Amino acid sequence: MNDLPRRITMREWDDRYADLRARGLREADYGGPLRRHVDDGDDRRLLCLQLDNSPAALRLWNFLLTEEDRLGQAESQGKKLVGTMKDLGTVPVMAYALPNLVAFYPDGAWWLPCLMEDRTNLLAIADSLGIDESFCPVRAMLGAFVTRAHFPIPGMLTCSVGATCDDFSAIAQRLSGMGHDVLWWEMPHRRPPEPGEPSVALPGGFVAPASQVEFVRRELQRVGEALAAYAGRPLTDDMLAVGICRANCFRRELGQLRQLVFAAPAAPLPALEMLIAEMLAVHFCSDQDEALEVVRSLRAEAADRVAKGVGVLSPRAVRVYWVNPVADLRAMNLLEDLGGRVCGSEYLFCHAIEPIPEDLEPLEALARAALADPMVGSPADRAQRIAREIAVIGAEALVISRIPGASHCAWEGSIIGAVVRQRCGIPVLEIEVPPITDSIEPSLRTRLEALLETAQENRG
Amino acid sequence: MTTVAYCHPLVPPEWIAAHGLQPQWLQPKRSPTAAQGAVRGACAYAGAVVDAADRGLAAAGLVLTTVCDQMRYAAAVIDRQGRQPVFLFNVPATWQTAAARQLYLDELRRLGRFLVQLGGKSPSAEELVGRMQTFAAARAALLAARDRLSPRQLAAALARLRSADLGIDGSMTSAFPFPGGMPSRGVAAGRHVSDHVEHAHPALRVVRACHPPPSPSRAPRSGRLPQGAREVVPLAIVGGPLVEKDFDLFDLVGGCGGRVVLDATEGGTRMLPAAFNPERMAEDPLAELARAYFEGTPDVFRRPNDALFTWLERELAERGVRGLLFRRYVWCDLWHAELHRFRQWSPVPLLEIDVHHDDQGAGPRIAGRVEAFLEMLQ
Numbered sequence: 001m002n003d004l005p006r007r008i009t010m011r012e013w014d015d016r017y018a019d020l021r022a023r024g025l026r027e028a029d030y031g032g033p034l035r036r037h038v039d040d041g042d043d044r045r046l047l048c049l050q051l052d053n054s055p056a057a058l059r060l061w062n063f064l065l066t067e068e069d070r071l072g073q074a075e076s077q078g079k080k081l082v083g084t085m086k087d088l089g090t091v092p093v094m095a096y097a098l099p100n101l102v103a104f105y106p107d108g109a110w111w112l113p114c115l116m117e118d119r120t121n122l123l124a125i126a127d128s129l130g131i132d133e134s135f136c137p138v139r140a141m142l143g144a145f146v147t148r149a150h151f152p153i154p155g156m157l158t159c160s161v162g163a164t165c166d167d168f169s170a171i172a173q174r175l176s177g178m179g180h181d182v183l184w185w186e187m188p189h190r191r192p193p194e195p196g197e198p199s200v201a202l203p204g205g206f207v208a209p210a211s212q213v214e215f216v217r218r219e220l221q222r223v224g225e226a227l228a229a230y231a232g233r234p235l236t237d238d239m240l241a242v243g244i245c246r247a248n249c250f251r252r253e254l255g256q257l258r259q260l261v262f263a264a265p266a267a268p269l270p271a272l273e274m275l276i277a278e279m280l281a282v283h284f285c286s287d288q289d290e291a292l293e294v295v296r297s298l299r300a301e302a303a304d305r306v307a308k309g310v311g312v313l314s315p316r317a318v319r320v321y322w323v324n325p326v327a328d329l330r331a332m333n334l335l336e337d338l339g340g341r342v343c344g345s346e347y348l349f350c351h352a353i354e355p356i357p358e359d360l361e362p363l364e365a366l367a368r369a370a371l372a373d374p375m376v377g378s379p380a381d382r383a384q385r386i387a388r389e390i391a392v393i394g395a396e397a398l399v400i401s402r403i404p405g406a407s408h409c410a411w412e413g414s415i416i417g418a419v420v421r422q423r424c425g426i427p428v429l430e431i432e433v434p435p436i437t438d439s440i441e442p443s444l445r446t447r448l449e450a451l452l453e454t455a456q457e458n459r460g
Numbered sequence: 461m462t463t464v465a466y467c468h469p470l471v472p473p474e475w476i477a478a479h480g481l482q483p484q485w486l487q488p489k490r491s492p493t494a495a496q497g498a499v500r501g502a503c504a505y506a507g508a509v510v511d512a513a514d515r516g517l518a519a520a521g522l523v524l525t526t527v528c529d530q531m532r533y534a535a536a537v538i539d540r541q542g543r544q545p546v547f548l549f550n551v552p553a554t555w556q557t558a559a560a561r562q563l564y565l566d567e568l569r570r571l572g573r574f575l576v577q578l579g580g581k582s583p584s585a586e587e588l589v590g591r592m593q594t595f596a597a598a599r600a601a602l603l604a605a606r607d608r609l610s611p612r613q614l615a616a617a618l619a620r621l622r623s624a625d626l627g628i629d630g631s632m633t634s635a636f637p638f639p640g641g642m643p644s645r646g647v648a649a650g651r652h653v654s655d656h657v658e659h660a661h662p663a664l665r666v667v668r669a670c671h672p673p674p675s676p677s678r679a680p681r682s683g684r685l686p687q688g689a690r691e692v693v694p695l696a697i698v699g700g701p702l703v704e705k706d707f708d709l710f711d712l713v714g715g716c717g718g719r720v721v722l723d724a725t726e727g728g729t730r731m732l733p734a735a736f737n738p739e740r741m742a743e744d745p746l747a748e749l750a751r752a753y754f755e756g757t758p759d760v761f762r763r764p765n766d767a768l769f770t771w772l773e774r775e776l777a778e779r780g781v782r783g784l785l786f787r788r789y790v791w792c793d794l795w796h797a798e799l800h801r802f803r804q805w806s807p808v809p810l811l812e813i814d815v816h817h818d819d820q821g822a823g824p825r826i827a828g829r830v831e832a833f834l835e836m837l838q
Binding site: 107129131134135136159161162163164165166167169170171172174177180182184185187189191194197210215219222252313340378379404405406407408409410411412413414415418 | 480497500501502504505526527529530532534535536537539540545550552553554555559563566570573578710761763764765790791792793796797799800801803812
């Protein structure tokens with residue numbers, strides 16, 4: 001069988017898997033053919049996707065799509081589950097510092113309507129509870145709490161509020177109103193320091209007043225005390241320091257993978273697999289050690305392909321910077337089908353990718369990491385950061401992907417677009433990607449084609 | 461006098477006035493460009509604020525808050541317009557911790573520095589106390605007179621109070637829309653601190669943390685008319701901010717045989733601060749100002765927001781409300797998400813009024829719904 005890197009369909013993966021097995025493929029305990037996620041898990045969207053044909057990608061998909069089993073196993077082994085909502089990357093680092101806790105994001109349910117092509121009934125349940133399509137697809141989380149079918153109901157829930165999107169805050173409040181006890185913690189709007197005010201550089205380049213860092217540090221201390229009480233054991237600074245180191249192992253590995261893939265002349269891995277890999281940074285898909293191994297496999301695969309001078313896309317593909325995650329994974333395929341490639345990304349959680357400072361008191365370091373969330377500051381700051389990255393990596397076009405109903409998406413696009421046009425002089429396109437794009441694919445295709453053609457013309 | 465515009469009741473006008481600046485309660489008008497934003501999911505109210513700022517405010521600065529995410533983003537848009545300095549006031553969503561309360565107080569101090577940059581003068585404690593007394597007296601007098609005012613008059617008076625025309629004597633007489641002014645007019649002009657706080661002034665004794673309405677003997681409750689007269693149905697309205705044109709809704713309700721006896725919208729009595737405690741005010745007026753505002757205003761954005769329901773439960777009963785108008789902007793997630801909970805919770809029938817960018821005050825669609833609702837209740 002041809003081992004050249006390619007994006008292949010599920011049908012092709014059936015043969016590919018059989019071939020790999022015949023050739024001695026060794027898998028983790030959650031391994032197996034991807035087809036089972038369609039047949040047993042009803043993840044029918046996989047049938048519409050083009051997936052990378054490497055064993056590393058197989059491992060990635062299997063790891064992602066078995067999280068529910070993993071959570072169930074953890075619970076049966078006596079571990080305690082923590083649902084960490086909204087902060088995207090900080091509280092899980094604290095939770096995993098306690099050996100008997102497993103953290104996950106119920107927010108992740110937002111992809112279920114896509115993966116299961118809306119056969120989950122989750123959106124219909126959300127509708128019935130008054131959370132209709134005017135809200136972000138994360139409303140699927142509400143349905144998942146009702147059905148209890150997609151993740152175990154955790155014994156503890158945390159949620160960051162304040163400078164967060166209204167959709168999530170409102171839905172989390174509904175969960176609270178339905179009787180789920182939520183530990184709310186405050187994330188202030190990150191503001192520029194006043195003249196002469198002590199300030200702190202944050203991971204990723206943002207700056208915040210020292211007083212805000214101290215405020216968040218105290219909030220995280222409150223969260224840490226609650227986690228320790230829930231775990232039934234103390235959470236010491238030493239434990240947190242170890243937890244930060246472990247998180248950083250993953251973040252550095254992921255950082256190297258991104259650098260390798262985005263800088264390569266021909267993309268060694270597709271955008272879809274890269275998006276999933278980045279998502280692992282948020283909570284390690286409920287297994288920190290294995291998440292690290294999954295990303296290591298991807299990096300090894302990418303490095304091998306780069307060394308051989310091969311990739312999954314043409315070296316002539318237009319280099320696109322992509323902003324915001326897509327509700328329908330198919331959109332990432334579509335860009336590549338049309339001659340684009342993702343060479344830089346900001347999927348709302350770049351703070352979960354940046355290493356956490358290890359030379360600081362742990363809670364201070366975590367507070368800085370949390371405040372580096374691009375969504376808690378001004379969208380103008382976020383836009384400047386994106387423009388800086390675009391300049392460094394030489395992107396030729398920008399796609400701002402709107403999440404339907406998300407409160408921030410009504411506003412941020414105009415600011416990010418204006419800043420990038422002004423600073424980088426590249427074409428910018430805003431698109432809206434619903435959980436299933438089939439009905440709008442022709443218009444999405446047309447708009448993306450126009451963007452890519454414009455970028456190609458700019459090459460001169 | 462230099463004017464500072466703001467549009468959320470958690471920004472204390474006392475604090476702006478104490479800096480020698482004129483607070484201006486912004487009441488934006490709906491606009492066509494807001495309609496464009498609505499296509500993308502922008503709240504019509506936030507869009508109207510952006511448009512108002514883009515057209516140019518007669519103000520040296522604009523204060524917005526973080527209580528809703530759309531306004532947080534709107535602040536960034538206005539800041540980029542560059543027409544006037546924008547101050548984004550960070551109001552914590554949580555309220556249970558001393559840290560959250562301290563953050564609000566710190567934000568007041570930061571706002572003070574912004575006001576000084578605009579030309580204001582940092583007030584002495586005595587000056588702040590004076591302003592707090594004046595506003596407290598005006599609020600108390602207004603609350604005492606609420607049943608003698610039409611709902612539109614009350615809403616307009618609250619809006620005017622929030623942008624008080626602080627004359628030489630600081631009497632804020634322009635806030636009162638009815639002949640003869642308020643009984644407390646003279647009080648506000650010249651009496652002592654103790655006359656304006658909860659322990660001393662009779663009208664203020666009842667204005668506790670959540671300022672329940674005046675006693676039944678003070679004024680006839682709406683809807684309690686003499687025998688034989690057509691029954692007037694007392695209603696409450698709850699929701700986000702209203703613009704001036706939206707006050708038509710009060711007239712519409714009146715024309716359909718009802719009366720809004722409880723305005724629990726963002727600009728209504730629900731969001732008035734708690735009464736000031738005289739001892740704490742004497743000791744640390746800014747801290748007391750922060751306490752009264754931050755702890756005394758039950759709103760939907762709080763996490764958790766149960767205090768909103770507790771407050772409403774008491775107020776609906778106190779004011780004999782028989783129907784609830786739930787008014788929300790189509791893209792306002794904070795209120796929209798609570799609608800289902802309100803339906804389950806409300807002790808009285810509830811009518812949803814969803815407001816689009818092109819709904820002017822009380823258009824035919826809204827009028828038809830309100831009319832049917834009141835017919836059902838009569």
